[in-house]
Amino acid sequence: MEGQTANPWLIMAINMTVVFAVLILLGVLMEIIHMIDPTKKKKVESAAPVAAAPVAAAPTTVATTNDEKVVAAIVGAVVAMGYSSEQIASIRPTATSAQWRFDGRLSGRN
Incomplete structure (x- = not known):
């Protein structure tokens, strides 16, 4: 060796x-x-910047109160999945895309 x-x-x-x-x-x-990286998106600089006219802020109304029955159903579903009611921080609506709404409407046609 x-x-x-x-x-x-x-x-x-x-x-x-x-x-x-x-x-x-x-x-x-x-x-x-x-x-x-050739797939990285390049920053496109515009030749002439467009001056935006000042837009008055439109008052938006956001529903801050939840229907108590809806909240109870959501909490019940989350608790049924194994979480405790103390682990739920907040319940708030999210924006749903148009495609999801359309799919939901079509699935109800069966």
């Missing part, structure tokens, strides 16, 4: 050096790819 080593510490040091060198090279390669 001339020319070979059986020292486990030396083998471990060589293996760890190789692994970390490859990881560093992969990190550098990822940074280079990130800098020259």
Whole structure:
């Protein structure tokens, strides 16, 4: 076995050096790819900035009160899923996209 080593510490040091060198090279390669990414959206600068006319702020009305029956149903559903009523921080409506509304309307036609 001339020319070979059986020292486990030396083998471990060589293996760890190789692994970390490859990881560093992969990190550098990822940074280079990130800098020259062809799929990144470019910022488009307009030639002439458009001056927007001041718009009067329209008063918006947001329903801040929840129907008690709806709140009770939501809390009951969340508790049925395994959460306690103390874990519920707030219940508020979210904006629903037109596609979801359309899909919901179509699913009711069965």
